[in-house]
Amino acid sequence: MEISLLHIREDVNRYANIISNMINVDVGVVDKNMLRVTGTGLYKNIEGVSALGNVYKNTLETGKTHIIENPRNHELCSQCRDRENCQEKLEISTPIYCQNEIIGVLGLVCFSNEQKKKIIMNIDSYLNFTKQIAEFIGIKFFEFQEKMLQVDKERTLRAVIDNINKGVIVSDKNNKIVSINEIARKKLKIGLECIGETMSIVSQNDYLMNEEIFKLLIFEREFNVVGKLISINSFDNKKNNIFIFEDIKKINKNIAEITNNNNVITIDDIYGNSIATKNLKENILKVADTSSTVLITGESGTGKELVARSLHSHSSRSDKPFVVINCSAIPDSLLESELFGYVKGAFTGANNSGRMGKFELANTGVIFLDEIGDMPLYLQAKILRVIQEKKIERIGSNKSIDLDIKIIAATNVDLEKKIKEQKFRSDLYYRLNVIPIKLLPLRERKEDILPIVEKLINKYNRISNKYISSIDEEVIRVLSNYNWPGNIRELENVIELMFNMSGSSHILSRDFLPESILLNKGIKKTCILPVIKEDDEDLVDFEILEKRYILQALKKYGDSTDGKKAISNKMGIGLTTLYRKMKKFEID
Structure with a gap:
């Protein structure tokens, strides 16, 4: 909204009447848009009407004070739209300033030769007096402008306070509540009746998520909140406090969201x-x-x-x-x-x-x-x-x-x-x-290797720009025979490496396996082998050979859990697989 002299018309009218009564002339005031603000005599009660005079217009444009002793014949009057109807004998126009900006024109008008003669005889005095009145009007306009700016700031602050997602309470120097936003009322479960009530805000000298913890007391009800207390001085030298706060439950919810x-x-x-x-x-x-x-x-x-x-x-x-x-x-x-x-x-x-x-x-x-x-x-x-x-x-x-x-x-x-x-x-x-x-190492649950590999392939298909459709049986055999000292973390690293080495291939093949896996460095090379003669008829039956192996290993390592773990490690199978084989071979 544009502010003009029309907004302080009552103050301007009072000054216009003072001039008119003191020096017995008519007064007219226009704003920067050439709209009449107030006046006396012929210019009374015509506020808001466009002024036609070219002298006022020139004063607005140049900032010059004009003394027109011969209206209608002066060069500024040559283009005046009201020249033929003009009855003025003398006209003085002076600019009204506010902060170096011309906001209007104050005009003195004589309609008789007696008035004109009186003014001309003391022209300097009347001119100074007119300029002083113009200055007073400018000061009044500035005060009004500042007041409106303050109102606008308060309106803006109110909009911010009402729309902020935290509770806000404004109090005066005596801790009486001046204003409270809707969020604060909901958090504290109180109504507008709290305005004018005294509240107490006490710091607990503690912090939660870098927010200070306060104890808030209103209507003898106690609240534990976190927030910030801000002291401000208003233009009228009154000290106010703004308390911006959040309830601890909300902070704890935010902590949960961050930590999860x-x-x-x-x-x-x-x-x-x-x-x-x-x-x-x-x-x-x-x-x-x-x-x-x-x-x-x-x-x-x-x-x-x-x-x-x-x-x-x-x-x-x-x-x-x-x-x-x-x-x-x-x-x-x-x-x-x-x-x-x-x-x-x-x-x-x-x-x-x-x-x-x-x-x-x-x-x-x-x-x-x-x-x-x-x-x-x-x-x-x-x-x-x-x-x-x-x-x-x-x-x-x-x-x-x-x-x-x-x-x-x-x-x-x-x-x-x-x-x-x-x-x-x-x-x-x-x-x-x-x-x-207790989590078993991967070498003791080798049945998990293939499902884990399949899930890892799905994972890297999703996060990379490649697509692997299958994995060679040879790769599965090598991965299953490896000892995995680094367990699942090592397995994931190997699959990620194979993805990066696969190029345009859609199949994970043996060629992409790292050397350490191919050389089977994760498996200890020492193992027990049953003594079998070359002419042993049972050599062709692998299950019998495997049964003999397990029986001979049990004699060496014992049938305790630790002994069986050692055997499963030597055989490169999981402990559960060893138990299954023992059950199958009826080994007690």
């Missing part, structure tokens, strides 16, 4: 047809919804995090945070602050607003402590306390934070051996090992 990272893993993402894999899936479903701690053990690359995420996805905490921390990847000096967080000023270099630890971040959800076998002893004691008391304290704070959390730990080291070496606490081990899940 849309990485939803279920038992359907665990591939394999072996008995061990089927049992693993069944056990995940059985224990997923318990709050007891879970300890996942297994060699590196067997999929411990995959199992942990499956436990989370199949639990009632699936929509809550899942936070991972690798205990071996973080220096000992930083691990404690990563796990427990710290308050402002807890130590040199600490963040000014403090920081949440992984336990607090995972609250109401699941924390996965990977490679817990590498955790330093002094921290093991604190972890034990967390499990027992379900409480933590940030570094530098004596305030306890209650936890509702499920702990899943994983390791690829022998914790019982580390206990004997006094490198791991036995009490922590027993607290963690409430629900043990």
